[in-house]
Amino acid sequence: MFKNRLMSVASISTISACLLVVGIFFAVAVNVEHMLGEIENRIGLAVFFNQEVEEEKILEIKTALEAKPEVHKVEYVSAAQAWENFKEEYFRGREDLLVGFDDDNPLEDSASLQIFMNDISMQKQLVGSIGALPEVRYVRQAEQVTSVIESFNSLVAYTSLGMTAILVMVSIFLISNTVRLAISIRKKEIKIMRYVGAKNSLITAPFLFEGILIGVVGSLIPMLLIYLAYDQATERLHAQFLILREYLVFLPVWTVLQTLVPLSLFIGVLIGLVGSQWTIHKYLKA
Amino acid sequence: MIELENVTKVYSNGVKALDDVSFQIGKGEFVFIVGNSGSGKTTLFKLLIKEIEATQGKIFVDGINITQLSHRKIPKLRRHMGVVFQDFRLLTDISVYENVAFALKVVEASSRKIKRSVPMVLSMVGLADKTKMKPTELSGGEQQRTALARAIVNNPPILLADEPTGNLDPKTSWEIMKLLQEINLRGTTVVVVTHDKEVVNAMKKRVVTLKDGKVVRDVQKGDYGHED
Numbered sequence: 001m002f003k004n005r006l007m008s009v010a011s012i013s014t015i016s017a018c019l020l021v022v023g024i025f026f027a028v029a030v031n032v033e034h035m036l037g038e039i040e041n042r043i044g045l046a047v048f049f050n051q052e053v054e055e056e057k058i059l060e061i062k063t064a065l066e067a068k069p070e071v072h073k074v075e076y077v078s079a080a081q082a083w084e085n086f087k088e089e090y091f092r093g094r095e096d097l098l099v100g101f102d103d104d105n106p107l108e109d110s111a112s113l114q115i116f117m118n119d120i121s122m123q124k125q126l127v128g129s130i131g132a133l134p135e136v137r138y139v140r141q142a143e144q145v146t147s148v149i150e151s152f153n154s155l156v157a158y159t160s161l162g163m164t165a166i167l168v169m170v171s172i173f174l175i176s177n178t179v180r181l182a183i184s185i186r187k188k189e190i191k192i193m194r195y196v197g198a199k200n201s202l203i204t205a206p207f208l209f210e211g212i213l214i215g216v217v218g219s220l221i222p223m224l225l226i227y228l229a230y231d232q233a234t235e236r237l238h239a240q241f242l243i244l245r246e247y248l249v250f251l252p253v254w255t256v257l258q259t260l261v262p263l264s265l266f267i268g269v270l271i272g273l274v275g276s277q278w279t280i281h282k283y284l285k286a
Numbered sequence: 287m288i289e290l291e292n293v294t295k296v297y298s299n300g301v302k303a304l305d306d307v308s309f310q311i312g313k314g315e316f317v318f319i320v321g322n323s324g325s326g327k328t329t330l331f332k333l334l335i336k337e338i339e340a341t342q343g344k345i346f347v348d349g350i351n352i353t354q355l356s357h358r359k360i361p362k363l364r365r366h367m368g369v370v371f372q373d374f375r376l377l378t379d380i381s382v383y384e385n386v387a388f389a390l391k392v393v394e395a396s397s398r399k400i401k402r403s404v405p406m407v408l409s410m411v412g413l414a415d416k417t418k419m420k421p422t423e424l425s426g427g428e429q430q431r432t433a434l435a436r437a438i439v440n441n442p443p444i445l446l447a448d449e450p451t452g453n454l455d456p457k458t459s460w461e462i463m464k465l466l467q468e469i470n471l472r473g474t475t476v477v478v479v480t481h482d483k484e485v486v487n488a489m490k491k492r493v494v495t496l497k498d499g500k501v502v503r504d505v506q507k508g509d510y511g512h513e514d
């Protein structure tokens with residue numbers, strides 16, 4: 001019995017660890033998504049031009065755009081200026097991080113017009129009409145910061161996906177062992193049930209239930225942890241990245257948990273089901 | 287009721303435990319299966335309750351070929367036959383009453399039926415005053431009576447016993463055999479695998495003798511025959 005408890009605790013801990021990773025990733029991802037949205041709104045549009053387009057032509061377009069009522073203001077940023085701005089904004093005090101770039105300008109084709117909107121609801125329509133101009137390479141609804149955050153986001157995604165996969169497998173393995181132990185403890189009882197004609201479903205139900213229960217408990221623990229740690233974590237991040245402070249707008253914890261709890265429960269129950277069903281199939285096949 | 291047609295059982299290690307066995311057991315019969323150790327008696331028993339699969343041949347129970355039966359239908363077959371073993375196979379941490387009630391509970395009998403049937407069957411096997419005791423507090427004979435009560439509480443038409451007196455002294459063995467006979471007299475078909483020469487000789491029932499997996503003798507009102 002004691003050994004069985006220990007196994008249950010091990011299974012629950014692994015599922016919890018697994019879903020904590022999932023949960024943290026999810027919390028980061030939805031927040032990043034949210035921040036990107038905010039940033040896009042604040043920054044408005046960036047219009048990038050084909051390389052051969054003359055500065056004069058760009059300024060002509062700038063004037064035309066400024067005449068539109070929904071446009072608040074338009075700024076011209078040359079390619080060189082764009083790179084300087086970028087370095088200034090994101091690597092101030094950390095110029096050592098830029099050694100790899102030497103004098104290359106990674107934003108070579110980035111001569112652009114930054115458009116700030118009066119009326120954000122008109123943005124989509126404006127993107128359409130600007131995009132149709134032959135000189136325009138593409139229109140972006142946010143600045144370079146978007147891509148930095150996005151690539152960070154996908155790094156987090158891949159790392160947590162890998163970790164989750166490993167932890168899911170370990171969880172299933174541990175649940176399977178827990179259920180197997182539970183079966184072996186009740187072996188005699190099960191045998192008698194078989195002899196007197198108990199239906200298979202009646203015999204397997206308690207073990208399936210145990211697996212699911214482990215899944216449920218294992219998925220709720222990390223939710224509790226995230227709930228308890230969320231506010232502190234976001235405050236820390238604010239303090240740590242003062243330069244990004246105006247971009248770091250976190251979602252309230254309830255918004256995150258609203259989707260995360262069902263997701264976590266679903267994965268937890270699925271792990272529990274697969275782990276126990278697999279073992280039941282293996283050891284309790286009629 | 288029970289019919290074996292050219293039944294052969296070869297275990298995965300190549301041992302041929304039953305070799306082309308055919309015989310029938312009619313409704314309400316009382317049959318002893320005897321034979322030396324290793325002659326295939328337990329194998330036959332296990333085939334009848336479909337605990338193992340025949341390698342060849344057919345086994346009919348009430349006209350149904352159980353070698354063709356899907357796994358899902360095994361519970362139904364088992365409800366049709368009570369089983370008793372040499373080692374009793376009782377649950378040791380619950381009472382006699384609960385052991386018998388367990389058999390009804392797991393086939394989803396109503397609690398009314400349980401309350402009615404369990405005391406009745408326990409008094410029939412002579413355990414009316416021991417219902418609250420645990421199997422570990424009982425003698426071997428009393429444990430086997432409990433197991434018998436559990437086997438028949440569902441009123442199965444067939445009762446199968448594999449060496450039910452193998453662990454009991456002669457006097458107790460007799461009592462158990464008397465009980466089996468009583469159960470048989472109420473209409474249940476009874477098949478008893480045994481080594482107990484004296485009992486077989488005294489009871490004058492049908493005796494099927496196995497030797498090296500073959501039926502070598504099958505006599506009505508017979509005796510144990512000669513041991514080689």
Ligand SMILES: Nc1ncnc2c1ncn2[C@@H]1O[C@H](COP(=O)(O)OP(=O)(O)OP(=O)(O)O)[C@@H](O)[C@H]1O
Pocket residue numbers: 297298299301302303321322323324325326327328329330
């Ligand atoms: N699970 C098994 N796997 C392989 N061989 C087995 C298995 N069970 C029984 N056998 C072999 O099959 C033969 C018949 O065994 P069985 O148990 O049917 O004999 P038995 O007549 O019941 O003997 P006993 O009187 O000792 O109980 C024996 O040779 C035995 O070794």
Ligand SMILES: [Mg+2]
Pocket residue numbers: 327328329
């Ligand atoms: Mg045997």
